[in-house]
Structure formats: C-alpha cells, structure tokens
Amino acid sequence: MSARIVIVGAGAIGGYFGAHMARAGLDVTLIDAWPEHVEKVRRDGMTVEGLSGERFTVPADIRHIGDVQGFVRERPIDIAFIAVKSYDTLWATQLVVPYLADDGVVVSLQNAINEGAIASIAGARRTYGCAINALACELVGPAHVRRMSPKGDISVGAVEGADPARCAEIAAALDHAEASKPIGNLIGVKWxxxxxxxxxxxxxxxxxxxxxxxxxxxxxxxxxxxxxxxxxxxxxxxxxxxxxxxxxxxxxxxxxxxxxxxxxxxxxxxxxxxxxxxxxxxxxxxxxxxxxxxxxxxxxxxxxxxxxxxxxxxxxxxxxxxxxxxxxxxxxxxxxxxxxxxxx
Incomplete structure (x- = not known):
C-alpha cells in the first residue's frame, strides 16, 4: 500500500508540491486555513503554471483545518509535510501528530530551520527536513499557483537517526515536482x-x-x-x-x-x-x-x-x-x- 501523505499548508509551496503529487496519483491530502482557497480547489481543482507557459489543473483532496479532527476515522498518516510559515510551525505540527502512523514522520517543507520546533512535538527521530534550492512560487489566487523560477533541486534528511528507506520515500514523493535526493548533512545544507x-x-x-x-x-x-x-x-x-x-x-x-x-x-x-x-x-x-x-x-x-x-x-x-x-x-x-x- 502506498504511503498516505498529508501537506499542512496548501499555499505557494504546499500547493505546488501537492498538485504534482496528486497528478502523479499519490495518496495526498492538503490542509489549508484559507476557506476560499479550499472551496475553489474542491470545486475546480488546483492549477499550476510554470515559468515557460506550461499549465495543468488537477483534482485534489483538500480539507479545512476544522476537518482534521475527522482524520481519527481515516487511515493514519505516514508522511506529514509542514508547509506553513515558520512562525506557524508548532501549531501545524501539533495538528497532525495525533493522526500519525506508529512509524509516521513529519517533514519541514519550509523556509528557515524549523526542524527543532517540529522535533519538540513529534520527537527527533520522527523529524525530517528539506532544503529547497532555487524554487520560487506564488499563490496568485485561490487554487492557482504560479512558478516563477527554473527547476531546482531538493535535499532530504533527518534530525537524527535517519531511516534511509524513509528518506528515499520522502525524496521520491517530492521528485514528482523537483529533482530530490536523500542526504546526510541536513543542517549544513539547510544553513x-x-x-x-x-x-x-x-x-x-x-x-x-x-x-x-x-x-x-x-x-x-x-x-x-x-x-x-x-x-x-x-x-x-x-x-x-x-x-x-x-x-x-x-x-x-x-x-x-x-x-x-x-x-x-x-x-x-x-x-x-x-x-x-x-x-x-x-x-x-x-x-x-x-x-x-x-x-x-x-x-x-x-x-x-x-x-x-x-x-x-x-x-x-x-x-x-x-x-x-x-x-x-x-x-x-x-x-x-x-x-x-x-x-x-
């Protein structure tokens, strides 16, 4: 069975990656706090535009924050990506941790170095992070993400005790949007x-x-x-x-x-x-x-x-x-x- 993926924050970055994962057929659920955005994605799908004129629209499973309590009746989360602003890291992590699988992990998909904040709630061994190189996106309106830069790459690693198989699984999910690879030097690359x-x-x-x-x-x-x-x-x-x-x-x-x-x-x-x-x-x-x-x-x-x-x-x-x-x-x-x- 494929991993269940949840992305907290379906804005420019979370929406970009979520749309690519949905397009690839992954089991991905988006969560967002902007009601108009959520409703338009539900109605019309998520649209992603590229720098060179490429464009696609894909249906996506997206939930309001208030819907998350319903996860208690759903399949546990294997990989939870945190894609909110840095100052929202703590509550976003707390939101999904109760619904993680026993071996589920939380991954920072953000600017800055937020893995410590995530680890304070999820635990260091369940905390992973990404260093995104050269990606610029903007949420130009509800359900509409525009990429403003050429393709880049992503490095994936853990705070401590990385599971190589899990790192590879996270990188494979992200690879549908950007070239991604596991690394051992997370903090060096993040800085x-x-x-x-x-x-x-x-x-x-x-x-x-x-x-x-x-x-x-x-x-x-x-x-x-x-x-x-x-x-x-x-x-x-x-x-x-x-x-x-x-x-x-x-x-x-x-x-x-x-x-x-x-x-x-x-x-x-x-x-x-x-x-x-x-x-x-x-x-x-x-x-x-x-x-x-x-x-x-x-x-x-x-x-x-x-x-x-x-x-x-x-x-x-x-x-x-x-x-x-x-x-x-x-x-x-x-x-x-x-x-x-x-x-x-």
Missing part, C-alpha cells in the same frame, strides 16, 4: 539555503523590489553580499558543513570583505540568477508585505543576527534589515530602496 534566503528575501521585503530589480541595483547587490558573507561565516563558526548553494561561498565571503575580483564574480552570478527568473518574481516575504501579512523575518535575518551574537560575529546588517521589516509590518514605514541605502 546554506538560509544564506541565500538571508541575502534576498528580506531585501525584497524591505525595498519593495522584485528579485530581478534587487539583483541589478548596485546598493542592494552590495548589501546582499554583506548579508550573505556574514551568514556563511556564522554558519561555519557554528560548525556546520556548508555547501555552495547558488554562489561559491568562499567568493561570497571575500566579496563581503571587499575583494574587488570577488565582488565582480558575485555580481555576475547575481545577474545570471536574476535573468533566469520571471521579471515579476518576488520572494515570499515581499509577497507577504504586499498582502499586509506577517513575514518570516524572525526566522531568517533576525535568526542569523541572533546566531551571530551567539558566536561573536558582528551581523549588524542582518539585525537592521530585521528591525526595518518589523517596522514595515507594523505600518510605521513603507518599503523603499532608500532603506537599503541607509544600511550601506
């Missing part, structure tokens, strides 16, 4: 992805820029290099075995420290990445600001700033980005490129 998020996501949220605008403007490019280089140095100080993700990390650190050749190399790489994405692409935090919602800044730039303090590395730019985004969330400031100039 490596956090480096990239820290130099992009918050900057677009703070400035109002698209990804392409952010990676073409000299000021935000320079600030992005500082943020990225600091994040690499903090991860290494924490003892994490980082892997180059998007950029050569040694070059990124050299650019942060002012090496002219390294700066030119990172600028060129930024331009290459920006040119491969849709001109309308905005990272998730910028989408949140545009919709008047809370962002994940606590789990990205704020988190790195705190870890920098823990290991004695100055991460003031991360802290300033974090504080400016909090002020934008509260309505005290408006997103503007001038905010980046104030940090530089």
């Amino acid at each position: 490596s992805k956090l480096v990239i998020n820290s130099m992009r996501n918050g900057l677009s949220a703070m400035t109002g820029m698209t990804g392409r605008e952010r990676d073409s403007d000299p000021v935000t490019m320079a600030l992005g290099m500082r943020l990225g280089g600091q994040a690499v140095r903090i991860g290494r100080a924490l003892g994490y075995p980082l892997v180059n993700t998007g950029f050569d990390f040694d070059t990124l650190v050299a650019a942060e420290r002012g090496d002219a050749g390294a700066i030119d190399a990172i600028r060129l790489r930024m331009a290459e990445i920006a040119g491969a994405r849709s001109g309308d692409q905005r990272p998730s935090m910028a989408q949140d600001i545009g919709k008047g919602r809370r962002t994940e800044t606590d789990a990205i730039n704020g988190f790195i700033a705190q870890k920098g303090r823990d290991v004695g590395i100055d991460a003031t730019p991360h802290g300033r980005v974090h504080q400016l985004i909090l002020r934008i969330e509260r309505g005290e400031l408006q997103p503007s490129p001038e905010l980046a100039r104030g940090i530089i």
